[in-house]
Amino acid sequence: MNQTERLDRVFAVLSDATRRAILARLEREERGVSVSDLARPHAIKLPAVMKHLDVLDDAGLITRAKTGRTVTVRLQPKPMREAMEWLRRYERFWSASLDRLAAYAEAKENETRKAGK
Amino acid sequence: MNQTERLDRVFAVLSDATRRAILARLEREERGVSVSDLARPHAIKLPAVMKHLDVLDDAGLITRAKTGRTVTVRLQPKPMREAMEWLRRYERFWSASLDRLAAYAEAKENETRKAGK
DNA sequence: TGAACACTTTACCCTTCGGTGAAGTATATC
DNA sequence: GATATACTTCACCGAAGGGTAAAGTGTTCA
Numbered sequence: 001m002n003q004t005e006r007l008d009r010v011f012a013v014l015s016d017a018t019r020r021a022i023l024a025r026l027e028r029e030e031r032g033v034s035v036s037d038l039a040r041p042h043a044i045k046l047p048a049v050m051k052h053l054d055v056l057d058d059a060g061l062i063t064r065a066k067t068g069r070t071v072t073v074r075l076q077p078k079p080m081r082e083a084m085e086w087l088r089r090y091e092r093f094w095s096a097s098l099d100r101l102a103a104y105a106e107a108k109e110n111e112t113r114k115a116g117k
Numbered sequence: 118m119n120q121t122e123r124l125d126r127v128f129a130v131l132s133d134a135t136r137r138a139i140l141a142r143l144e145r146e147e148r149g150v151s152v153s154d155l156a157r158p159h160a161i162k163l164p165a166v167m168k169h170l171d172v173l174d175d176a177g178l179i180t181r182a183k184t185g186r187t188v189t190v191r192l193q194p195k196p197m198r199e200a201m202e203w204l205r206r207y208e209r210f211w212s213a214s215l216d217r218l219a220a221y222a223e224a225k226e227n228e229t230r231k232a233g234k
Numbered sequence: 235t236g237a238a239c240a241c242t243t244t245a246c247c248c249t250t251c252g253g254t255g256a257a258g259t260a261t262a263t264c
Numbered sequence: 265g266a267t268a269t270a271c272t273t274c275a276c277c278g279a280a281g282g283g284t285a286a287a288g289t290g291t292t293c294a
Contacts, residue, residue: 004134007131007132007134007137008132008133008134009132011128011129011131011132012128012129012132012281014124014128014131014132014200014203014204015124015125015126015128015129015131015132016125016281016282017121017124017125018282020124020203023207024206027206027207034240034241035240035241036239036240036241044282044283044284045283045284045285046240046241046242047242047243047244047283047284047285048282048283048284050241050242050243051281051282051283052282055281066241068240068290068291068292069239069240069241069290069291069292070239070240070241070291071240071241077207080204080207083131083204084201084204084205084207084208086131086137087131087197087200087201087204088201089141089144090140090144090194090197090201091201133251133252135252151270151271152270152271153269153270153271161252161253161254162253162254162255163270163271163272164253164254164255164272164273164274165252165253165254167271167272167273168251168252168253169252172251183271185260185261185262185270186260186261186262186269186270186271187261187269187270187271188270188271
């Protein structure tokens with residue numbers, strides 16, 4: 001799997017609120033959560049949760065371990081790093097545009113003052 | 118539009134390589150790029166590019182300004198900030214797991230040394 | 235052994251997504 | 265006025281996405 005595909009998958013995972021909630025839950029519970037516990041808070045049936053877990057798995061964001069009849073799901077956030085790195089490039093741009101906005105506001109302010117309005 | 122919906126849309130934008138390429142291009146050219154210039158490097162027809170631009174627009178990631186018959190597209194990266202903030206929560210987790218990995222490796226190392234292998 | 239439990243798989247539904255060809259609109263340019 | 269340019273809209277297509285009900289598998293417990 002190349003970088004492009006990895007980014008596609010991780011960002012696709014993150015574009016769904018249910019999956020983000022699952023990730024957030026796993027982040028809080030480092031020891032892992034069973035599939036049914038993960039499903040409980042959501043208003044969807046188990047098979048739908050299964051599909052979400054498959055998507056998370058394909059993106060490499062979780063690991064699953066079966067013990068007896070229960071499956072423990074754990075977070076594997078490493079693939080998020082690449083996504084974060086990708087986004088980081090735009091960080092300077094936000095600050096830059098905020099700076100520009102501030103500069104503009106200031107210029108406007110001075111202009112107004114000079115005009116004696 | 119609430120936060121959940123904004124995150125859905127921004128991450129959905131980012132899950133497509135063509136759209137990431139468009140964003141990257143716009144990041145390099147701060148003065149804006151025309152629609153046809155944006156489309157040129159991609160092996161898809163204009164209507165497809167249009168749809169990508171609509172998706173970017175709906176997520177608030179670009180602005181479009183028509184002058185004569187050409188439309189200039191500019192980056193508006195502010196909505197990415199929220200997405201980045203969301204991801205940032207997992208940053209500590211990467212470092213944490215890297216730390217744990219390092220600790221494990223070190224323990225293993227000592228163990229091996231003690232055993233005199 | 236039989237029933238309950240914790241998933242998992244299958245088959246299906248409807249909607250959204252990413253793409254196309256073709257036709258349409260508005261603005262240059264000759 | 266005719267033609268080229270720069271989009272834009274429309275109608276369509278096949279694949280993928282998120283959901284369901286129902287049936288299946290393996291484990292635990294009485």
